[in-house]
Amino acid sequence: MADVNDGPEGCALVTGASRGIGAAIARGLAEDGWTVGVNYRKDQEGAEKVVEEIESGGGSALALQADVSDPAAADALFPPLEERFGTVLVLVNNAGMRADGLAPQLEDDAWDRVIDTNLSAAFRLTRRALRGMMRARFGRVVNIASIVGQRANPGQANYAASKAGMIAFTGTVAAEVARRSVTVNAVAPGLVDTELTEGIGDELLRAIPARRAGTPEEVAACVRFLASDAASYVNGTTLTVDGGMTA
């Protein structure tokens, strides 16, 4: 394992890690020497594939089923990791969903599901993770937000609110726990080539200075940096990774 972190013994947890950006983050953190909890909701096969990939690279990982929008998810995720691998020292709140619609027609259910999954889950899991991180005097929380949390995107009022909430949450929690050497940062991807962004047309690509969508690995690279010892003085910030789209 290359570049093993010097932090106390522990592990990482990535939510929504059976595919796309989450899977790339899980693989990347494993490359950096972390034992990784690979959370999935329904895609057990995908999560197990990620675990196999990590193990075949000499790393260690564990697939963990939980719907993060369930308030009891922390109880399903943390104890199995803590018992086997020690304190969760890196938490990546990546699990997310969309339920698009113009605000005048957006159903309560579409609002609630997106806020629960993208924002409330990040809060609950962060709350749980901070207990161990504060005691360990080391911790890295990385919240996967979106550029939609920073600028308008018609049809995504619920998603935008959840991601903007995540960015605000990130800064405030960072300020609360910084002196325990715990950092809380966000990564705000632009258009990234995943299943979640399928169906978004070429027209949008022209709005991106890089003229292409990003890859999950390019987002994972930002998370890996923020989770590393090298980022120890980066706290409460949002790192935009969007090919220059919001520049």
Added chain:
Amino acid sequence: MASADKDQIQERMTEALESFGADREAINRDADWESLDIDSLDLVELAQIVEEEYGVQMKEEDMKNMKTVGDAVDFVSERAKS
């Protein structure tokens, strides 16, 4: 930990407060949080230690009434026995 006595609880708290940066010499029953430079985040962590080690929950409203080390020791001691 039902048999935890006050001295033991105070010693554990002293250890915790010291780890938060308080001067060990200054820690006694009458010392208040401010004089020890113990802030709200420290109290959150103290509550976590107390819950894990004594099974006593120190909620935010409980902590508002605790101004000194002695207040916290008494709070935990009373509840750990019951």
